[in-house]
Amino acid sequence: MLQIYNTLGRQKEKFIPLQKDKVGLYSCGPTVYNYAHLGNLRAYVFADILKRTLQYNQYEVKHIINITDIGHLTSDADAGEDKMIKALQREGKKLTPEAMQEIANFYSQSFFQNRDDLNILPADKYPLASQHLPAMIKMIQAIEKNGYSYETKSALYFDTQKFKNYGQLASKKSKNSEKNEARIEINPEKKNSSDFILWFKAKGEKRKHLLQWNSPWGEGWPGWHIECAAMSTQYLGQPFDLHTGGIDHIPVHHTNEIAQAEAAYQKPLAQYWLHNEFLVLDQGKMSKSKGGFITLETLIEKKIHPLSYRYLCLNTHYRSPLSFSWESMESAQNALFKLYQLTASLPKPSSKKIIIKIENDFQKAINNDLNTPQALALTWSLLKNKQFSPQQKIDTLIKMDQVLGLNIEKNRKNISKVPLIVENLSKKRENLRKEKKWEEADQIRQQIEKAGFIVEDSPQGPLLKKKN
Ligand code: AMP
Ligand code: ZN
Numbered sequence: 239m240l241q242i243y244n245t246l247g248r249q250k251e252k253f254i255p256l257q258k259d260k261v262g263l264y265s266c267g268p269t270v271y272n273y274a275h276l277g278n279l280r281a282y283v284f285a286d287i288l289k290r291t292l293q294y295n296q297y298e299v300k301h302i303i304n305i306t307d308i309g310h311l312t313s314d315a316d317a318g319e320d321k322m323i324k325a326l327q328r329e330g331k332k333l334t335p336e337a338m339q340e341i342a343n344f345y346s347q348s349f350f351q352n353r354d355d356l357n358i359l360p361a362d363k364y365p366l367a368s369q370h371l372p373a374m375i376k377m378i379q380a381i382e383k384n385g386y387s388y389e390t391k392s393a394l395y396f397d398t399q400k401f402k403n404y405g406q407l408a409s410k411k412s413k414n415s416e417k418n419e420a421r422i423e424i425n426p427e428k429k430n431s432s433d434f435i436l437w438f439k440a441k442g443e444k445r446k447h448l449l450q451w452n453s454p455w456g457e458g459w460p461g462w463h464i465e466c467a468a469m470s471t472q473y474l475g476q477p478f479d480l481h482t483g484g485i486d487h488i489p490v491h492h493t494n495e496i497a498q499a500e501a502a503y504q505k506p507l508a509q510y511w512l513h514n515e516f517l518v519l520d521q522g523k524m525s526k527s528k529g530g531f532i533t534l535e536t537l538i539e540k541k542i543h544p545l546s547y548r549y550l551c552l553n554t555h556y557r558s559p560l561s562f563s564w565e566s567m568e569s570a571q572n573a574l575f576k577l578y579q580l581t582a583s584l585p586k587p588s589s590k591k592i593i594i595k596i597e598n599d600f601q602k603a604i605n606n607d608l609n610t611p612q613a614l615a616l617t618w619s620l621l622k623n624k625q626f627s628p629q630q631k632i633d634t635l636i637k638m639d640q641v642l643g644l645n646i647e648k649n650r651k652n653i654s655k656v657p658l659i660v661e662n663l664s665k666k667r668e669n670l671r672k673e674k675k676w677e678e679a680d681q682i683r684q685q686i687e688k689a690g691f692i693v694e695d696s697p698q699g700p701l702l703k704k705k706n
Contacts, residue, residue, distance in 0.1 A: 691704060
């Protein structure tokens with residue numbers, strides 16, 4: 239039985255899908271004005287683990303991740319500049335719709351490359367906000383018809399006071415990290431400070447914009463929050479099962495998505511709301527707008543395998559902050575490579591010798607609100623257990639890797655590439671060390687070095703690395 243933590247009730251709940259075997263999953267996608275940083279990618283590794291866990295539980299999953307290529311301002315609360323226009327300025331490009339689409343396309347492609355490098359399963363669809371104006375306008379019209387909006391000179395606003403349950407998602411003891419950094423600016427046009435824009439009017443609006451559309455409220459463009467509400471329901475219906483995003487989306491973006499969809503159609507938007515905690519640096523959360531962020535490309539340049547970052551994410555529960563350091567990154571890489579090394583000499587998987595007890599424990603761990611650290615610990619205890627045969631080990635591990643996504647079968651031979659003779663020397667050295675025969679162990683270490691490898695002692699055991 240799958241249990242997940244639902245931000246709506248702030249508790250773990252049994253997952254009951256709307257349809258027996260099919261599940262709809264929506265994840266807020268990237269705003270494509272810059273490279274995704276490692277924090278953003280944590281959000282998609284988390285969504286991928288959720289999706290794989292659902293699949294492991296035999297559900298057919300329809301996963302939608304949008305691409306925000308319009309309408310996202312530097313503050314989630316409708317203030318500041320348009321992020322896409324800022325990107326054009328940053329890159330010294332002309333302020334034209336074509337240049338804006340080029341930027342969106344460039345950073346979307348980079349996001350897809352990151353996805354593949356992290357072995358994240360592709361979503362069923364990546365709808366572009368700029369291509370879904372009819373769905374957004376239709377939802378705004380329904381909101382207006384039901385009396386939840388008001389019009390000003392420059393925009394059509396959502397009237398949050400009219401919506402009885404406004405802010406329910408964020409209401410129960412919000413943690414500090416959920417609070418939106420951007421203060422809600424005093425805007426004399428608004429009736430309530432939490433009101434937000436459904437439609438920006440081009441006329442009378444000082445903010446620059448390059449792409450605009452006709453609408454019942456005049457030429458203009460949609461607010462950011464209507465994008466996800468409209469695209470998710472277009473592809474998954476309303477209500478759908480699960481909605482994910484980073485914890486920063488709780489107080490504004492997701493709160494507003496819920497208000498709009500319910501005000502339009504008097505039904506909940508999604509049944510379960512799941513949020514990942516931040517990836518943090520010493521200075522605070524990693525953020526695109528503040529610069530100084532680390533990308534997957536930077537890791538690759540530093541010869542860190544992208545799946546080492548996936549391993550790092552899995553080693554911390556998604557609802558705990560993950561503090562990034564180069565030391566922890568290197569330990570994650572060592573652990574992952576050690577996993578590949580220990581599995582390199584195991585036979586071809588047959589899928590016939592899965593150890594039921596271990597598989598059950600694994601399923602219990604991931605079904606307990608995606609407890610990936612515990613699931614990873616199980617892979618180590620399985621590998622170190624001398625009672626199990628090599629065939630049992632590989633068959634069980636490959637099954638677990640359906641969820642972990644560490645690509646064990648592909649990488650165990652490619653990446654480890656340690657000759658058997660060196661591996662045996664390392665085992666011999668380990669035994670000597672256990673017997674406290676330090677001198678003899680050191681002689682073996684020298685033999686290993688002569689063969690072109692160095693041994694590093696890691697918490698998972700000795701790790702063999704090729705000498706540079
Ligand atoms: P964005 O491209 O800024 O719209 O964000 C894409 C996803 O990354 C959203 O789900 C955010 O909540 C999430 N996110 C942003 N910063 C971080 C961070 N430092 N750690 C984890 N998730 C983040
Ligand atoms: Zn969204």
